[in-house]
Amino acid sequence: MPELVDIDSKIIVVDNCSKDNSCEEIRRWIDSEQVQGQVEVVASPVNGGFSAGNNVGIKAVRAKYYLLLNSDTLVRKNAFKTLLSVAEQNPQAGLFSPRLEWPDATPQESCFRFHSPVSELINAACTGIVSRLLRNFVVAHPVRMEPDYYHWTSFACVLIRAEVLESIGLMDEGYFMYFEDSEFCYRAAAAGWKVMNVPDAHVVHLRGGSSPVKSQARLRKRLPRYFYESRARFFYQLYGKSGLLAANVLWIFGTLISQSRRIILPHKPRSVIEKQWRDIWVNFNKPLKPYIHPDDYDKT
Structure with missing residues (x-):
């Protein structure tokens, strides 16, 4: 006041x-x-x-x-x-x-580039060399x-x-x-x-x-459904259905990079959030579908 x-x-x-x-x-x-x-x-x-x-x-x-x-x-x-x-x-x-x-x-960090399929690869890979090579697609600005x-x-x-x-x-x-x-x-x-x-x-x-999204992400626990519904809506609105598909495919590719590092360096903490492999496909077929609240991953 x-x-x-x-x-x-x-x-x-x-x-x-x-x-x-x-x-x-x-x-x-x-x-x-x-x-x-x-x-x-x-x-x-x-x-x-x-x-x-x-x-x-x-x-x-x-x-x-x-x-x-x-x-x-x-x-x-x-x-x-x-x-x-x-x-x-x-x-x-x-x-x-x-x-x-x-x-x-x-x-x-509070200022950003737009999320893109390439930024999904970067985020999932959690690997310095990938972030440096694709630095122009990193979402968060210093x-x-x-x-x-x-x-x-x-x-x-x-x-x-x-x-x-x-x-x-x-x-x-x-x-x-x-x-x-x-x-x-x-x-x-x-x-x-x-x-x-x-x-x-x-x-x-x-x-x-x-x-609870940020705290859940730090603990690698499953994120609320509305996060993935919003993600699907955003990628579809900016990049179309092919862009949403590309975001998911590049996320999977990035996660494979991250998991490969854990084989070589087993002491590295896991980077994949619980059930994220499945949840990135929430609303894929109907990305503009209104959100479901409260959380219920069994609803379609």
């Missing part, structure tokens, strides 16, 4: 059909702080996922800029003002992201200290011009979670908008507050 004192703004808190009474608790806080005109809670009757939740908030207010902010973030001093200042000075860009960092200020343009950026925190939404529409609600930020940036780029990272604006991203 203090960050917004000098900014003509309104905070929309979207409750994505939570079951813990948090919606009422936030409303009580709003009443106790007497900030009814500055903060509004909008309750969604269903948990439609990340895109749907953000769309609920966007549709609740008319603005020049929309700042999407995850629930697992902490905003550093002057971050909002810095983003707005850079946006005003760079009309050619439509999306602006801050430097995401850990609580100790260590920066996080952290930079200067403003720059990227294919896409994390939507843990992002400032979007209203003109971008007017020209390409809202976020794709066919994604429950994951890949939706990349797909939105792809549509923005196709419409002529640039994606700019502003490292002088700092936002802490605690990660894992909304989804």
Whole structure:
């Protein structure tokens, strides 16, 4: 709230059909702080996922800029003002992201190239020489200290011009979670908008507050079905059915490279996530099929 004192703004808190009474608790806080005109809670009757939740908030207010902010973030001093200042000075860009960092200020990778079939090979191979040979296809960019343009950026925190939404529409609600930020940036780029990272604006991203995907991946445990549904949708939308097939085939090839290394170096930890061999084919025949929630791998 203090960050917004000098900014003509309104905070929309979207409750994505939570079951813990948090919606009422936030409303009580709003009443106790007497900030009814500055903060509004909008309750969604269903948990439609990340895109749907953000769309609920966007549709609740008319603005020049929309700042999407995850629930697992902490905003550093002057971050909002810095983003707005850079946006005003760079009309050619439509999306602006801050430097995401850990609580100790260590920066996080938050700017990326678009996923591609080749990047699936790189990720599955987990082999330095493959990553170096195909470095122009590695998804994550190294952290930079200067403003720059990227294919896409994390939507843990992002400032979007209203003109971008007017020209390409809202976020794709066919994604429950994951890949939706990349797909939105792809549509923005196709419409002529640039994606700019502003490292002088700092936002802490605690990660894992909304989804277990990252923690499950670290433990090599099976990922939620919605991750693979989003993956199939993304590759199909950007590259067509042949691109989705290529992504799966190259992932298998990369995994064979990784497994071959384990034969030579048995002390190496396994890189394949549980049942990923099967799960990459989720929704292959119907990649635009709406997500299934909660997780149920037996549904088709």
